Every structure is written in structure tokens, then in C-alpha cells.
Amino acid sequence: MYKLVIFDMDGTVLDTLEDLKESLNHALAACGMPARSLDEVRNFVGNGIRRLVERGVPAGTSAAEVGRVLACFEQHYALHCGDHTRPYPGIPELLRRLQAAGVPAAVVSNKTDYAVQALCAQYFPGLFCCAQGLREGVRAKPAPDMVTATLQACGVSREQAVFVGDSEVDLATARAAELPCIAVAWGFRGREKLAALGAAPIVQTAEELERELIS
DSSP states (O other), X not given: OOSEEEEOSBTTTEEOHHHHHHHHHHHHHHTTOOOOOHHHHHHHOSSOHHHHHHHHSOTTOOHHHHHHHHHHHHHHHXXXXXXXXXXXXXXXXXXXXXXXXXXXXXXXXXXXXHXXXXXXXXXXXXXXXXXXXXXXXXXXXXXXXXXXXXXXXXXXXXXXXXXXXXXHHHHHHHHHHTOOEEEETTSSSHHHHHHHTTXXXXXXXXXXXXXXXXX
């Protein structure tokens, strides 16, 4: 049995896509730029808010304009990051069962840290022993920095931990941190894309994930 389960956030424990799209389109509209569809935003996420904005603005947008859109996005998302966001089916129950089994859980996300902390408090109070989001001076995933800091904070070795995520960024993060990775098919990439990336195992439900984690 693992001694620590480190989860990605967006697309893994929380469906945040609609709120990300709404905040991006609010910022784009405020700056006179065209909106993006839900499927477009799905493919833009995974590398943090700045990269989401950089991918969302029209090609050739200046760095100054990207900065203006980013500032508008962050202002809107800070107020609306939980409007439509919801846990994926079975995730809160899984986290409670892990806790009851004595297996701590943590979150490592490329989402800005203020949003990570707010969403953990709103949807998973007391269920994560550590939650880390992107902040000044910390490299984004797939760099292993946040995973390494989480292992140290929880007093767990790499050999005792596992990473759970839904994207190519999460697979690369696990490799960089030298952790095994379990991929979830319900997130932003889906089973077909994950399989093409070489992900294994890939689970379809929280119940399947629980069997991989507690055995």
C-alpha cells in the first residue's frame, strides 16, 4: 500500500473546465479578443494560467497584451473559480476512504496557489495533508519541485508515493519526480490520448482508482 497519494487538481479531482473557460472568455472580451470554445480550452489547460492565456489569445498578440489579458483573467478567476467547478464522481468518498485507511493525500497543481487553496478548502476540507499550487519562485510541472516539496512536507520517500493525473504534463511530472503514475480517463485528455502517450495503468472510475491505491 502507498504511504502518500499525490493528486493533480484540474481534470483529476475537480472538473474546473467551465470556470476556466468563463474566466478566459471574460478576459478576452474585456480586451477586445474573440472567445474560445470549451473544447479549445480543454486543450489549452495543463501548464498553468499564463500558458492558458498565451494559448487563448490570437496568434501574434504582444507580450503587453498577454499581460493585460492575464491580469483580467486572474481578477475574474479569483472571484469565480468555484462557480461551476465540482468534484468528479466518487472523489470525495475516495479521499475519505484513503484517510480512514491511513493513506494521506496531497494535491500538486499548476493552478495558481490562491485558487488551489480556495478550492481545497471549499470542496475537500481536511482531506489533503498538503496542497501546492504555482507561486513565485517555484517551477511549474512537469518540473518535480512541487512534488519533491510535498514528499518532504509529508515525510514520505519517493518509493512510498504515487502520482495521479489526467494529462501528458502529469505523466512527465511523475517521470521527473521518479514516481509511478496512475492516469485517470475522466479528465481533460481521455483514455485514447493517454494510451497513445504510454500511460499505464489508466482507470475509468474512482472505484477503479481505489483498487489501484489500496490493495
